[in-house]
Amino acid sequence: MSRRENTLLQGLSRLESRRNGHDPVWLKAFRHTALQRVSERGFPTAKDEAWKYTQIGRILDVAFEPAEADASLRLSSAAIDQLAGDLGGARLVFINGYFSPQCSSLKKLPEGVKVKSLASALAEEGESLEALLSRPFGEQTHAFTALNAACAEDGAFVQIPANTVIEEPIHLVFLSDPGAAFPAGPVVSHPRSLVLAGPGSRVTIVETYAGILDEVYLTNAVTEVILEEGAAVEHYKIQNETETAFHIALLDVRQERDTQFATHSVALGSLLARHEVTVGLHGPGAKATLNGLYMPQNEQHLDNPTTIDHIAPECISRELYKGVVDGRGRGVFDGRVIVRPGAMKTDSSQTNKNLLLSESARANTRPQLEIFADDVKCAHGATVGQLNEEVVFYLRTRGISQIAARNLLTYAFVGEMLELIRVQPLRSHVEKLVALRLSAGGVGMVAA
Amino acid sequence: MSAVQKELSELTSREYQYGFVTDIETDAAPRGLNEDVIRLISSKKNEPQWLLDWRLRAYRHWLTIKEPHWQNAHYGPIDYQDIIYYAAPKPKTAGPKSLDEVDPEILAMFNKLGISLGEQERLSGIAVDAIVDSVSVGTTFKKKLAEVGVIFCSFSEAVLDHPDLVKKYLGSVVPYTDNYFATLNSAVFTDGSFCFIPKGVRCPMELSTYFRINQADTGQFERTLIIAEDNAYVSYLEGCTAPMRDKNQLHAAVVELVALESAQIKYSTVQNWYPGDKDGKGGIYNFVTKRGKCAGANSKISWTQVETGSAITWKYPSVILKGDNSVGEFYSVALTNNRQQADTGTKMIHIGKNTRSTILSKGISAGHGQNTYRGLVKILKSAAGARNHTQCDSLLLGSQCGAHTFPYIDVGNPTAQVEHEASTSKISEDQLFYCRQRGIPVEDAASMIVNGFCREVFKELPMEFAVEAQKLLSVSLEGSVG
Numbered sequence: 064m065s066r067r068e069n070t071l072l073q074g075l076s077r078l079e080s081r082r083n084g085h086d087p088v089w090l091k092a093f094r095h096t097a098l099q100r101v102s103e104r105g106f107p108t109a110k111d112e113a114w115k116y117t118q119i120g121r122i123l124d125v126a127f128e129p130a131e132a133d134a135s136l137r138l139s140s141a142a143i144d145q146l147a148g149d150l151g152g153a154r155l156v157f158i159n160g161y162f163s164p165q166c167s168s169l170k171k172l173p174e175g176v177k178v179k180s181l182a183s184a185l186a187e188e189g190e191s192l193e194a195l196l197s198r199p200f201g202e203q204t205h206a207f208t209a210l211n212a213a214c215a216e217d218g219a220f221v222q223i224p225a226n227t228v229i230e231e232p233i234h235l236v237f238l239s240d241p242g243a244a245f246p247a248g249p250v251v252s253h254p255r256s257l258v259l260a261g262p263g264s265r266v267t268i269v270e271t272y273a274g275i276l277d278e279v280y281l282t283n284a285v286t287e288v289i290l291e292e293g294a295a296v297e298h299y300k301i302q303n304e305t306e307t308a309f310h311i312a313l314l315d316v317r318q319e320r321d322t323q324f325a326t327h328s329v330a331l332g333s334l335l336a337r338h339e340v341t342v343g344l345h346g347p348g349a350k351a352t353l354n355g356l357y358m359p360q361n362e363q364h365l366d367n368p369t370t371i372d373h374i375a376p377e378c379i380s381r382e383l384y385k386g387v388v389d390g391r392g393r394g395v396f397d398g399r400v401i402v403r404p405g406a407m408k409t410d411s412s413q414t415n416k417n418l419l420l421s422e423s424a425r426a427n428t429r430p431q432l433e434i435f436a437d438d439v440k441c442a443h444g445a446t447v448g449q450l451n452e453e454v455v456f457y458l459r460t461r462g463i464s465q466i467a468a469r470n471l472l473t474y475a476f477v478g479e480m481l482e483l484i485r486v487q488p489l490r491s492h493v494e495k496l497v498a499l500r501l502s503a504g505g506v507g508m509v510a511a
Numbered sequence: 512m513s514a515v516q517k518e519l520s521e522l523t524s525r526e527y528q529y530g531f532v533t534d535i536e537t538d539a540a541p542r543g544l545n546e547d548v549i550r551l552i553s554s555k556k557n558e559p560q561w562l563l564d565w566r567l568r569a570y571r572h573w574l575t576i577k578e579p580h581w582q583n584a585h586y587g588p589i590d591y592q593d594i595i596y597y598a599a600p601k602p603k604t605a606g607p608k609s610l611d612e613v614d615p616e617i618l619a620m621f622n623k624l625g626i627s628l629g630e631q632e633r634l635s636g637i638a639v640d641a642i643v644d645s646v647s648v649g650t651t652f653k654k655k656l657a658e659v660g661v662i663f664c665s666f667s668e669a670v671l672d673h674p675d676l677v678k679k680y681l682g683s684v685v686p687y688t689d690n691y692f693a694t695l696n697s698a699v700f701t702d703g704s705f706c707f708i709p710k711g712v713r714c715p716m717e718l719s720t721y722f723r724i725n726q727a728d729t730g731q732f733e734r735t736l737i738i739a740e741d742n743a744y745v746s747y748l749e750g751c752t753a754p755m756r757d758k759n760q761l762h763a764a765v766v767e768l769v770a771l772e773s774a775q776i777k778y779s780t781v782q783n784w785y786p787g788d789k790d791g792k793g794g795i796y797n798f799v800t801k802r803g804k805c806a807g808a809n810s811k812i813s814w815t816q817v818e819t820g821s822a823i824t825w826k827y828p829s830v831i832l833k834g835d836n837s838v839g840e841f842y843s844v845a846l847t848n849n850r851q852q853a854d855t856g857t858k859m860i861h862i863g864k865n866t867r868s869t870i871l872s873k874g875i876s877a878g879h880g881q882n883t884y885r886g887l888v889k890i891l892k893s894a895a896g897a898r899n900h901t902q903c904d905s906l907l908l909g910s911q912c913g914a915h916t917f918p919y920i921d922v923g924n925p926t927a928q929v930e931h932e933a934s935t936s937k938i939s940e941d942q943l944f945y946c947r948q949r950g951i952p953v954e955d956a957a958s959m960i961v962n963g964f965c966r967e968v969f970k971e972l973p974m975e976f977a978v979e980a981q982k983l984l985s986v987s988l989e990g991s992v993g
């Protein structure tokens with residue numbers, strides 16, 4: 064491992080001494096293994112197929128310091144509404160990766176429902192979490208996931224008992240405030256969240272990631288969702304970090320029989336972001352829906368790797384990702400669908416559409432199918448193109464300005480994704496963000 | 512297994528019919544690879560010093576690089592010191608001047624393969640360059656082609672007779688540093704075909720090369736170079752077979768195509784190397800680098816391939832679209848049966864303005880076959896108005912096989928339009944039922960459906976090849992359906 068890679072590992076010893084005494088024995092050993100994995104394998108390079116288009120040299124160049132919990136950090140409820148939107152339900156706020164009870168509002172929830180910080184869950188029922196926390200940490204795990212395993216101390220813990228339905232969304236807000244961090248300087252946070260949906264339960268989870276100051280920081284998040292038989296989870300992720308930040312995240316989902324899982328990812332922020340989604344369909348009759356919108360502009364690089372693993376027969380997967388690339392931005396989609404031997408009657412479709420708005424915009428798309436069973440229906444498609452000039456011309460003949468016409472058409476392209484957001488207040492919040500992006504960004508300015 | 516499936520599975524088990532060995536006296540280099548072997552190859556062919564130097568440069572570079580293993584295929588290590596790098600049928604005379612002087616054993620072998628060199632000359636009007644193991648044994652129609660200025664001969668002859676052309680274009684599309692197997696080929700290539708179509712000439716007949724591996728433990732490393740000058744046109748066909756042997760044999764060829772302004776090259780391959788037996792024993796490792804360069808404006812290169820043989824096929828016939836308005840096409844049918852593995856596709860590199868490319872790939876997997884489409888469409892910033900359409904479909908016959916699609920799309924120009932679509936399915940019971948209802952046996956029905964699936968590609972093949980390809984497909988599929 065090179066010297067610069069060590070910078071990300073620096074300060075870990077301090078973290079370790081701080082944690083001593085808190086961690087259960089298994090967790091200590093687990094962290095140790097994870098850390099060893101990082102130092103043995105090193106960070107991914109361009110030679111790693113999964114990281115071909117996303118080079119992380121820029122992240123490794125920064126001397127990050129691990130963030131610390133600081134109870135004195137406070138944000139007004141209005142400020143959080145501004146950053147993340149007010150969705151009406153329970154809201155857990157994390158600052159630099161640590162739970163902030165002062166900023167959070169926990170509404171009354173049905174009996175048996177647990178919504179709390181991972182730190183308190185570890186303190187109260189640590190032993191029972193062992194299998195769960197170590198699960199996404201497999202052979203293929205890359206250095207960032209391993210680093211999260213080694214360092215994560217806090218995050219959200221949501222457990223829904225059997226046959227319980229929660230109507231209002233549970234909002235998890237992860238804010239980074241590098242200015243307030245101690246010691247001052249680029250901070251890295253490693254939030255780790257766990258969502259357990261019991262048999263027949265139904266819940267909506269919204270994750271929002273945002274930054275407060277235009278400083279360099281790294282969010283290295285791992286979220287795990289487990290759906291037991293017949294459960295239904297709707298998941299949203301709004302990544303709106305500042306444009307100076309780095310964001311690496313993994314959403315790992317395990318679906319049992321007859322479960323329904325849908326995730327909607329909206330990637331707007333970060334200088335470099337990689338939001339990975341992996342879904343394992345372990346029980347027959349499960350359905351997974353993956354939607355994503357990414358809108359890199361300026362120098363932004365937004366990568367969206369997804370893997371859907373059809374292990375059980377008779378599962379359905381639907382995937383739709385759209386990219387709008389402007390400025391010198393780069394959008395990457397890397398979707399894998401695997402159909403394992405025996406996963407008969409699999410029905411899978413995958414679509415990726417990209418809109419390039421400027422001369423220097425760049426899009427990479429790689430929809431992949433790996434099929435080891437014959438009685439399946441699988442299709443995928445990908446397109447990269449630009450706005451239809453004839454349509455722009457039509458609008459201009461109707462007296463609409465060039466810029467307005469292009470904005471209108473871009474918004475229409477994006478609109479399909481926004482309409483899929485079923486949580487009304489969240490949709491208005493995202494619509495506002497996207498509209499702001501389109502009017503402020505260079506859309507239309509590059510028109511010939 | 513239903514009765515239908517059973518019949519289907521019986522359909523797909525006919526043996527490889529080109530697996531015979533012909534007893535020809537052979538002149539071979541010692542086993543293994545070192546600079547002396549390269550010098551030996553070079554001196555056997557009376558090559559000029561510059562070519563030997565080029566070979567040695569390639570060899571020294573090869574020593575510094577590692578064998579790649581990123582492809583979606585699994586095989587044991589290749590012992591490069593256990594391969595015979597040069598094997599040539601021993602000439603009975605000083606070297607055949609015309610077909611009459613070619614060893615009758617060899618002529619008989621080609622007759623057995625259904626390629627009658629003598630008959631071809633009189634009847635079919637296709638010029639053939641026949642290559643056995645390492646060297647070209649005969650080229651037909653040379654004179655007639657020379658009348659219009661077309662040069663069509665073996666690579667070794669071209670090196671001696673047209674050194675300037677060879678020197679100018681050799682390695683201009685696939686440099687000797689390109690990849691592990693291309694570098695190996697550059698060091699040890701033995702023969703191949705050379706074809707030059709001068710300005711404004713439309714080649715009056717189809718040109719064709721037939722490759723045959725005969726000798727055991729040899730590797731075949733041929734090199735083909737085709738140059739079409741301004742406004743020239745040529746259609747080129749390539750076919751290959753090999754005997755059945757328990758040991759894997761390596762075939763690492765390089766094909767370079769250069770199309771200058773408004774030139775057109777159509778390159779068709781029917782690849783039927785020995786695929787190994789039912790359990791995957793033996794067979795050819797077909798690791799080939801094929802690339803064309805549309806160097807001039809308005810030029811066009813079209814690859815059509817039917818890949819039914821080889822234990823492992825690993826190749827990506829590519830087009831570099833450098834000239835403005837140039838066109839690249841790739842039509843492919845790849846079939847994997849039993850334990851065959853194929854990782855094939857194409858690369859379309861768009862550099863010039865308004866360049867267009869079409870990719871149509873049909874993969875068929877049966878038995879334990881693993882079929883992978885891997886393709887790259889790269890639109891550089893300079894390629895304004897570039898256009899690509901890619902379609903890759905997979906057909907699965909049997910529950911043990913696999914079909915995989917790995918397209919890479921990299922777009923750096925907003926005026927480009929790129930589309931990719933892929934689907935995977937199996938032969939539907941309904942289709943089969945419909946055919947059976949009309950009195951068509953399952954075997955024929957399956958064959959019909961598969962042929963229908965491949966039709967779009969077959970129609971790109973020259974007529975004689977299209978018929979051969981259809982036959983080949985039904986033979987290769989025997990025993991695999993169900």
